[in-house]
Amino acid sequence: MEEIKDQAYFKALARKLMFELTDEEADDIVQEFKTLCVQLQLLEAIDTTGVEPMVYPFETPTVYLREDEENHTISQEEALSNASKVVQGHFSVPRVVK
């Protein structure tokens, strides 16, 4: 059984994911986590001894080596077209070294 977590725990976790949670949202997660913990018990109860994790539905190879030839390129203008701030052909962010 998972240990019950509090609001502060989830707020700190969200910060690691680069976003904030309001008190109300963190509280919702605390409540939903209690339901999830009961559901996770159903998962943990399955005996998976000797079972390999399944990463993709099929294990037939679909990836092949190709010639190292340039294809499917986009222009610099296209690459930058969705950026909010562009300076001299680069994505622009606030100065890092001050």
Place this chain on the structure above:
Amino acid sequence: MTILEMLKDTAHAEERILEAVQKAHESQKDLNAIVTFIDPAEQIAHLNEHKGGLLEGVPVALKDNVNTKGIKTTASSRILENYIPVFDATIVKKMREAGAVFIAKASMDELAMGGTNTTSVTGPVRNPHNLECMAGGSSGGSAALVAAGVVPMAIGSDTGDSIRKPASFCGVVGFKPTYGRISRYGIIPYSSSLDHVGVFTRSVKDAAVSLEVLAGRDDHDMTSSSLPVEHYLDAVKGDVAGKKIAVLKNVIDAIDDEATLHCFNDVIEGLKAKGAIVDVVEMNEDLLKALLPAYYLIANCEATANHSNLDGIRFGNRVDAETSEEIMIKTRTEGFGPLIRKRFVIGSYGLFWENQEKLFRQAQRVRRLIVEEVSRVLKDYDVYVAPAAPGGAPKLDDTSRDELSDKYLVADNHMILGNFTGYPSITVPMGLSDGMPVGINLTGRAFEESELLNIAQAVEDITGLCDSKVGD
């Protein structure tokens, strides 16, 4: 009107496209199913270049997670509300070459993470059969537009049941073929090992035609299959004599809606009358109850990783701040809705090194056992079937579900089996419950779409619900 009917009368394609555009605008006030309207004028001007295409002059709606060059693609999320792709998804190219004309980008649950289509930044999508009810999600806009007769075909994506459940709620055909059958290149991802591309149509035969256009190997999607594309329409005969069909007992036992069960039983009797061999089979109940938590972990863990690039720097709705880190935090806080942030938190919890083995890897191991269980059933049967949902579409404000009940864990979520296995799966309308549509779901063996569509056609023949109108 179906795709096949439109193809018989391509001379009036332009007229029909303009009519679809008009219907789309008229429907918006009630359904709220569209994020972006596409002006078809330029596509109409090029219609002659696609004479004889399998979708010649057919108006189509795309789920808003399909990248369309030069056309806003938001995935119904605030963080992408100004994103204009510089490339087309592979399926967009294929449909355009076949003569399709895109008229709308359809609403969806934000980033495809939901089953209600109530979390789009543009507001909830309403069900054409009853505007107080949800269309289902995450591909709810696409389902509603096909159900309302705006377009005969709409693209959806399906990670848990995001095509097949809204199809049931809206009374249309919803089909996701085998994982790898259709390229995912250019589809904004949710969970890479579970995501499928598929279609909503108004008949099974239209689903077959659509697949023929969309299917095939694409080197831009390393998981796409090289198996040859078949002439699916040729196989859709509705001939089920001698076909073996398994009814999933676990799902039936978890449903208490008599009207849904009545519709389902009528279909089963019809299949038997047509010569199908129908047996009731039971899957391991413990595995079925572990399906949803395993899905929840795998999907959210993969989503957390997939969406780490949404930071407002290279694209997306940047919120300015003093430092790069603060830009990302503010952009992501304001850009993602509460449900998305909750799911990312759960996803990252499962990925912590101390949890990875007992949660994420355990979920992946259980996935393998579940896939083996499904394969066991399909060794002896051509398809397995069950009601797609325990009843009709819930009301938009319905919060009554018990997330620990069998009804929720098994009857409401069994179609995840099709995503875990990657097997082709289709929902076909089967009748009404309390005035709302209900569908039957059929799932077949990997890459045996022809057989699945053939049996689905038999269901459609039994119900007579082909190209049925809202209110029929």
